[in-house]
Structures are given as C-alpha cells and as structure tokens.
Amino acid sequence: MTTAVFDSTRTRDWTRRFAASVYATEAELTELDQRVGDGDFGTNLAAGVRAAVLRLDRTGAPAGSAETLGAVAAAFLDEIGGTSGPLFGLLFQALSRAAADSDVGLTTGALAEGTAEGLAAIRRVGGAVPGDKTLVDALAPAAAALRAAQGTPAAAALAAAADGAWRGVRDTACLTARRGRASYLGERVTGIPDPGAVGVALFFASATETVHTLAPHLSTG
Amino acid sequence: MTTAVFDSTRTRDWTRRFAASVYATEAELTELDQRVGDGDFGTNLAAGVRAAVLRLDRTGAPAGSAETLGAVAAAFLDEIGGTSGPLFGLLFQALSRAAADSDVGLTTGALAEGTAEGLAAIRRVGGAVPGDKTLVDALAPAAAALRAAQGTPAAAALAAAADGAWRGVRDTACLTARRGRASYLGERVTGIPDPGAVGVALFFASATETVHTLAPHLSTG
Amino acid sequence: MTRYFESGTGELVPDALSGFARAHADLVEYDPADGYITARRTAPTRTVGLLSGGGSGHEPLHAGYVGTGMLDAACPGRLFASPHNRQIFRASRAVAGPNGVLHIVKNYTGDRINFGIAAERLADAGIACGRVLVDDDLASDSEEIAAGRRGTGATVLVEKVLGGAADTGMGLDGLVELGTTVANRCRTLAVASAAHHVPVTGERAFELPSGELEYGVGIHGERADRTRSQKQVGVLVEDMAGALLDALRPGPDDPLIALVNGLGSVTSLELYGIFGELGRFLDTRRVRLARHLVGDYVTALDMRGFSLTLMVADPTVLDFYDAPVRTPAWRW
Amino acid sequence: MTRYFESGTGELVPDALSGFARAHADLVEYDPADGYITARRTAPTRTVGLLSGGGSGHEPLHAGYVGTGMLDAACPGRLFASPHNRQIFRASRAVAGPNGVLHIVKNYTGDRINFGIAAERLADAGIACGRVLVDDDLASDSEEIAAGRRGTGATVLVEKVLGGAADTGMGLDGLVELGTTVANRCRTLAVASAAHHVPVTGERAFELPSGELEYGVGIHGERADRTRSQKQVGVLVEDMAGALLDALRPGPDDPLIALVNGLGSVTSLELYGIFGELGRFLDTRRVRLARHLVGDYVTALDMRGFSLTLMVADPTVLDFYDAPVRTPAWRW
Ligand SMILES: Nc1ncnc2c1ncn2[C@@H]1O[C@H](COP(=O)(O)OP(=O)(O)O)[C@@H](O)[C@H]1O
Ligand SMILES: Nc1ncnc2c1ncn2[C@@H]1O[C@H](COP(=O)(O)OP(=O)(O)O)[C@@H](O)[C@H]1O
Ligand SMILES: [Mg+2]
C-alpha cells in the first residue's frame, strides 16, 4: 500500500533518511567529485544534511511538512556554500512553499509543483540547461515523472521521480560538461556520472528507502 | 707482474679510473647515503672527481705524480663542500706531498707515508676515531696494509690497501655511528655500510681496476 | 597516504582561522560565529570596503591579504567550496564604507551564486555593493565552457591594485570599472607534476604517470584537460608565457606585472629558477617586465605545480600596485 | 615519481640563485663565479659583517635573509652539502667590516670543517673572524652523538637577533657572546609525515607506513631515530613543546619567541592550526609567548613536516628581534 500524502511525520522521516543516505554514500560522492570536479561534493552535501537535521531537532516534533522542509532549506541556503549548497536550498525552499500552499502537507500535486518551481529557480540562478551535465539533468526527469504521476499516491509518485532521477544520473555519464567544474576537464569526464545529479536522486529515493551504496543505481540495465 | 712505482702516467690513469668508478657507482652511493645520511654523498664525490679531471685536462700531460695528486687535492679542497669534500682533499694533499718528497713518484713507501699523514689530518680536522662509522674506518686499515707492504711493488701494495679498505667498509655495516649524519639515526643504520668509507675503498681499488658495481665488495665471504 | 596535521575533526579551516587570528592579532580580527576575517585598521581615506572570499585551500588567499592597503574582509569557505551567502552578507555589512562595499569574486558558479545572493540581501539592506569578477585562467578559455574562464592567480594582483586605488578614496563605480579593466588584462596558466593530497582520505587526488605533467590545471586540484610529457623548465615556461602573451598582446611600452606562483609543494628553488627562465623569455620578446612576485600567493593545498600570471599594467595601475600594504602575507 | 621543475642539468641551485638575484636586485647581489649572495646596502652603523651559509634546500634560509637588518652575505652550498671554504673565504672578505666578520654556522661536521678552513684563511689575510654555532635540535641531544646537536630552525632567529645587534654597532666579541648565549637558549623539534623527493631520482627519500610519523627529523630529509603513530595535532604539539620547555626551563617572566616552521609541503592551514595548539599549550603552562613566526622559514626541500622552535629571550633580545629588517623573505 502506498502513502497518499506526505504528512509532517513522513516528511521528517524522509529528511532523516536523506541524511542517512548521504552519510552512507559520502565517500562515493567524494570519489565522483574527485574525478569530475574538486572532490568536495560529498563533504558539502553531508554538511548540509547535518545542519538540516540539527535544525529539525531544535524545531521539535510538532513541525508540519512545510516547516520541516523550510528548516532544511534554511540550513542549505544559510549555512552551506559551494555551488550545490544554495541550489539544493532553492529546491527545498520551493517544496516547502508548495507544502504550505496545500494545507494537508505534501500531496502528489504539491510535490510536482514544488519540484517544478525548484527546477526553475535552479535554472535561473545557475544558468544550466538539461544536457550540461549538472544536477538539472536529474531534477528535470524527476519533475516530469511527478507531473505524469498526478492522481497516484505521493509515495508512488516519489518512487517514479526517483527512477527518473537515477535515469538522468546515468545519462549524465555520457555527457561532457558545459557547466560546473567538470566543464574544465573536457572529454576526460565522459563515462563518469555527475555527483550533483546523484545528490538529487538520493533525495527522491530517500522518500521511500535509505540508499546504502550507489553502485546498483549507476550501472545501466 | 705488478708495478713497482706509480709514475706520472700511472697516477693519472689511477685518477681517471677513480673518476670512472665513482660515476659507475654514483647511484649506489646516493642510495647508501640516503639510508644513513642525507643522500648527497654520490653527488658530492662525483662533483669532486669531475672537478679533478677537469684540472688534470687543463694541467696537461707532462704533470708528474705529485702535480697530478696536487691538482686533485686542490679540486676537492677548493671546489667541493660537504663533509667529505675537504676530507678527501686532505688525503690527496698528503699523498701529493709524499710523492713530491720521493723524487721518483709514488713508491710503496711514499704511498704508506702519504696515506698515514692523510689519515692523521682527517682525524685532526674531523675528530673521528676508528669505530665511529666514518671514512676513517676504511682509511685506517688501508694505511695499515700499506705499512705492512713495505718492500712489495706499489701495485701489489695498493691492492692490499684496497682489500683492507673494503674490509673496513664491511665492518662499518655492524656499527652504529657516532660522527656524521648517520649518528642522528641511532640503531637504524646498523647493517648499512658507511658511504664515505666506500669512497675511500673505491679510491684505492681504482689504482688497479675500475669498479663497476659495489655489490660484490659489500657482501661478506 | 599522507594525513594532514589536524585535530581529528577532519576540518582544517576553523582551527587554521583561529590560529591565524591569534598569530596576526595586530592586523586582523576573526568572527568565529560567521567565519570571516576583518582588518583592524583601514586607511581613513577609504570610502568603499573591499571584500573577497572563496573556498579555502588557497592560502594565503584571501585571509592573508586582509589588513591595510588591501582587503578589509575575507570570507573563507570550506575547502574548495564557496563561502555561504550569510557569511558574505554579514562580513559585507561589517566593512561597508560610506560608498558601500566591493566584492572581488573569482569566476566559479558557486562563488557567483553565493556572492550574488549576498548582494541581493545587501541591496535589500540599503548597502551599495559592486562586483569585480576575476577570470584570468587561459586554460578554461573555450567555447565549450559555458561557465567561462576560471579565476586564479590574478586575483591577488587585482586585490592589490584595488587596495591601492581604494586608499585614494575612489568610489564604488570607479573601483568596479578599474577592477574590471585590470582583471581583463590578466591571464594565467598553471601546470602540475603531482596532485594535492585530499584531506579526508590522505590520498593524492589523482596519480600522474612518471614524467607527465598536467597542463592547464586550476586551483582546486582538478586535473587539466590534457596531460603532456614534462619538458625542461625553460621550454615549459616559454610555452606558457608565449600563450599568455598571445592572449594579452601587450604593446611594446606597456609595463607588465608577472606573478610566478607556487601551488603548494613546489620549492622556492624551483620558483626562482622558473622566474629566471621567464625573465629571459620576456627579454627576448622585448616585453617590459616592470614588476614581479615570486612565491606561494594562491595555492591549491599541497599541489606540486606552479602558475604564471601576466598583467598588462599602466603607470596608474603601477602606482596602485606600489602603494603601501601591511597584511599577514604581503607588506611593503 | 615527481620530477622537480628544472633545466635538465639536475642542478637546481645555480639557476635558482640567478633567478633570485634578478628577482631581488634591489636588495641583493650575486657573485656567480664564487656562488655567494651579498646585500646591496647595510646599516652605516654596522661594523661587523654577518655571514651565514650551509647546504641549499633550506630556502629561504640563508639567501632570503640577506639585506638590511639581517645578513650581509650568504654562502649556499649544493643541495644539503656545506659550501666550500673558498666560497666562504671570498664572501667573508667581501663583507667584512672594520671590526671583521661573524660566521653563523649550523652545527654539522661539513659546515664546521669548511667554515673552519675559511676562518684560517681569513686570519691569514688579517681579517678578524668570529663564529656563533647554532645547535638547537633536541632530537640529536644525546651522549651517543659525538657531533652534538644539529643546527636547525633556531638559525633564523639567531640571524635576526644578531642582525639587530650588529646594526647598533656592536663589535665582534660582543656579537659572538650574544649569539652564543642566544643560540644556547633555543631548542627545536621537528616531525615529518612524508619524506622530501630526491631531486636526482624524483623518488621520496624514504617511505613511511600510513599513519606513521618520523619524530625528531633534521632538515636534510634524513629519517629520525624513531617512528611513532600519528596522533591528533594537539597531542603532538603538547609532546613536542613540552619537551622543549623541559629542556629550556624558562623562568615565569622570561619572554619566549616561538617559530612554527613548515619544512616544505605542509600547508599554511596546518601551520596556523599548529600555532593555535601551541598558543593554547603555552597558555596552560603559563609561559609568556612574547613573539612568534608562522611559515616556511627553514625548509628541507619538499618534506611534509614541521618544526617548533622556542627561544628564551629577554628585553634586549626582543629589541634586537623587533629592529627593522628588509630582506627578500623577512621585512618589517
Ligand atoms: N551552473 C550549474 N547549475 C546547476 N548545477 C550545477 C551548476 N554547476 C555545477 N552544478 C552542480 O554542482 C555540483 C558540484 O557541487 P559542489 O561540489 O558543491 O560545487 P563546487 O563545484 O563549487 O565544488 C555538480 O556536480 C553539478 O551537479
Ligand atoms: N667527523 C668525520 N670524520 C671523518 N669522516 C666523516 C665525519 N663525518 C662524516 N664523515 C664521512 O662523510 C661521509 C658523508 O659525506 P657527505 O655526504 O659529503 O657529507 P654530509 O654529511 O655533509 O652530507 C660519511 O659517510 C662519513 O664517511
Ligand atoms: Mg565540488
């Protein structure tokens, strides 16, 4: 049975599972960013989820979905630098706003709307388009999957979003980069997936499971 | 048949063979000094023989034994730094003086006298005694062998000196060092022969042969 | 494996900053809550605060250049990660002068984004804020790279020149214009013969085959887009400086400022040897080498490499460059 | 394997010296025939020339400290090899003042021998010559070592103090006495987590197992007499500084000068972190940290390690230390 709406408890669980997935794969993320960037993505993302969970713990149990995601957004926007820190913050901010608009928490509709707006904000600020080998390449298919899942329960929609994001991640492996640090490496990054895109997939996948290792998701077929 | 006296030609040949032996074993000397010192002995000694041969080439063919050894001494004393540079210079200077005193060049007597005086000068300036794991440990047995060889031809005496020096080299392997850089390493240098001592053995051995590799001389039995 | 000397937290930056603040307490102050460094004193004539920042791991950039005559504040991020916008916002507010604050930003997506958000917040708070973007790296000058050229070694020269200019009382618009012009007249190329060690793992970020050289590295330990065989340093310097001159095309009377910069582990013996080669090469090209610096100014942790930067100056720029400076890492 | 950036001759020193001389032509002069560096200007009050020297590979020591307020000449030998006596003799003759010349010599057999021969030749030429021997290394303080303690990091502090003193017009005997006293009140300990690369081979001089540390290294890339496991830097600094204090036993009011010195490849992030730990430790011991330096002052090519030096000073010594200095590597 899948969950219709992500209420406050489920959103908090999602956030903590996201943190757990990031810790579990931090070394793999570091390794990826070392090959296509400067090796700090794992550390940056882990710092983000750590700050987010700290804020959640301070906010306490009664927080609703919108407040939970708002605390996560604030942590990323206000405490985490790097390229990915504020960009992830924009995604969480848009999701928080969509949850606030929906009254009952994160419905499939709110998830689709928030993700689409997060994507738009990230594209405005970072200037990347799909195919530039950035986290946009995972976020765009996730947004599309959520839009297509209107009418299905939130948990099923999020599982579809995760599938789309992982597919996007695998597609980045074939690209050379036009944005971000990987763009300085030319042909050398072909074959290696984009770490930021992996971070996006980890986020959606953590709605329903903790990801312990990246390998199964990165290999095609 | 062994050579009775080292005349000017033979002394020059000896010097050039010494240079060849040093070049051939420079890497091995470097490696030894790396393990017990600071890794520059091979370079220092090679710089010395290079400067010496350059001076010989400038001095020209008619130079006698005393002048040849004098040029070698001047090169080491005036151009080569490090610990070993001036100490080798003192040995060559004493040999040059002994050759000058003998009129006919390097007799076995002159060799014994020059080596003994060189040893005395080196001990005065450097303060080392036998057993300190320095070049003195090769020079002392060489001097003793030359003294014992009185009455035998110079070439035979020098071969005996080389044997004594190599024995001294092998004995240094069992010592911990009290002088020179090896003394900073305590027990860690036990088992490794002293590079400066090897340099002395190379010098005497080169009187009769070019040494291409150290290994056969360093292994006991 | 080579572990960094650290306190076991895996984080070098906070410990380094507090040690730095104590070591240079006569010149700088450290705000540990917001993680920025400010100058204790600035010239009374200065009307615009100068602020720079970026990922850590490039020391002495930027904190080492906070003091009189250069930066009023530095915002160090985590290792190789842009500072966050709150840090930049608060530091900017702390050092803004009557004519506002100028951000000197190296061209990286992360820095642009975080400085950008901070600038919005400053505008919101009624504080005038300008930006000079430094993008000197010739290796990333390509159609294929939408992000544009990276900001590297030239940053320190731009900071010095702007520091001298700001001390004359120049306003925000003037500084933005000067800085933009000067930054446009700089190009840099960097090479490495060994990667830096990654602090969290203690391993080298990448391994180079013996005798190979990464040609066109940045300052984040990233590989270059190509590897070539390591030549004698004279040939290498000619190739690099030749490319810089081709890009800059200085006039015969233009004074040049050169920076021979170590990326971390290169010895000063090598840097001076490289400077000697550079001097000889510029002489043969009849270019006027008016000023130069040799040393570790903008590093990439302990990367074994160096960068060459050339700036085409003019008499005014030279005056600003020559103006007095008193910071932890640069004083005259 | 990591090749040095060099001209293919395998010799870093001569190329570095000529580049150095060009880079700092306002301060120093280079005699390529005899291979020494002299100051262009010296205080008119100075009556004794100050000269130091030793093997190369320790840059900025010694050439980087030639200028006003510090050394009048430096004699750099080959890498890690003492200069030869002729070089020392000629440089001494060039900078001797009316009251002669003072040799500041690090305690190594090679340096003692070559400076000794030069001193004999100077006496022969009627030039008064004194010697201050620096032997600060605590790791080589042992009955078993007939050569005595090595001279390491303290050398730069002794050179600075003697430079300040010489500028007051102090004579040769006074300088020898002051220098000897001051050198006796310094101790240093050094550790390394990775060896330097040997220029001729490009290989590390030795390999350390992961997580291990050489405790008590010198400045020639030689191993220490023991290896220990690498602890958190706070514990390490306490052990090292504790041993220095035990050896020096400063009185409660004695002002201390501390040098946190990088041996080559350690980042300045680490050095400032180490300084922070040292400051905290000295505070708990209630010792008065009056002055300090943090940076690469006395190196061992690109060795990955650092040294801590403590000098017990007094008000006069602090005055000499604080006196103006203007050299390539140290100015205030
Ligand atoms: N212009 C951009 N727009 C969107 N995402 C980007 C952009 N540039 C880089 N990224 C993403 O950021 C990730 C790297 O993040 P991070 O390591 O934190 O940043 P940095 O490059 O500053 O070290 C990349 O893997 C990529 O997905
Ligand atoms: N006090 C001494 N007396 C005689 N020989 C010594 C003394 N100290 C060192 N040596 C010799 O010098 C050799 C090292 O020479 P070298 O590498 O040129 O000197 P450095 O130690 O200055 O690097 C040692 O192997 C040893 O034989
Ligand atoms: Mg990164």
Ligand SMILES: [Mg+2]
């Ligand atoms: Mg040696």
Ligand SMILES: [Mg+2]
């Ligand atoms: Mg980064």
Ligand SMILES: [Mg+2]
């Ligand atoms: Mg040596």
